[in-house]
Amino acid sequence: MKNTAATLCGLVLAGLSSIAGSPVFAASASAPAAKATYLKERADCETGKTAQDRATCLKEAGAAADERKRNRLDNSGSLPQNAADRCNALTGAERSDCLARVKGASGANQRTTTSGSVAGGGVMKETTTTTTVGSPTIVTLPAPSSASAPGK
Numbered sequence: 001m002k003n004t005a006a007t008l009c010g011l012v013l014a015g016l017s018s019i020a021g022s023p024v025f026a027a028s029a030s031a032p033a034a035k036a037t038y039l040k041e042r043a044d045c046e047t048g049k050t051a052q053d054r055a056t057c058l059k060e061a062g063a064a065a066d067e068r069k070r071n072r073l074d075n076s077g078s079l080p081q082n083a084a085d086r087c088n089a090l091t092g093a094e095r096s097d098c099l100a101r102v103k104g105a106s107g108a109n110q111r112t113t114t115s116g117s118v119a120g121g122g123v124m125k126e127t128t129t130t131t132t133v134g135s136p137t138i139v140t141l142p143a144p145s146s147a148s149a150p151g152k
Contacts, residue, residue, distance in 0.1 A: 034068045034069065037065075037068070038062075038064070038068075041061040041064065041065075045061055051118055051119040080102065084099060084102055086098070101125045101126075101127045102125075110127055110129045110130075111128045112125060112126065113126050113128075
């Protein structure tokens with residue numbers, strides 16, 4: 001019976017050590033940092049240091065804190081890569097156009113312009129791609145004859 005109790009105790013300790021290394025436990029270990037981040041974001045909302053109105057800012061800060069608690073808030077990605085990844089859902093010309101808006105014009109026939117601001121409500125990127133439909137028509141006009149030339 002002693003051997004079984006020792007084995008059971010060992011299994012319980014092994015289970016607890018595996019729980020301690022889990023992301024859920026790790027998230028609660030970083031709770032003070034998460035709380036500090038939330039308090040800073042909330043203070044920024046209160047002092048108007050963001051581009052949002054106070055109510056929206058506080059709502060977003062709370063939502064970010066909730067996601068942080070669930071270990072689902074990830075800001076480690078590259079912004080250009082995240083934007084390019086969104087284009088992968090598209091196909092063909094739509095995907096090419098999306099990538100041109102994200103990365104900028106890539107061809108001599110493309111031009112990308114950017115307007116607006118985050119504070120103003122959004123940044124608008126527009127890419128214009130010039131394409132030629134069909135073949136060009138060349139018209140040759142006859143040279144004027146000397147008899148019909150003006151001034152004679």
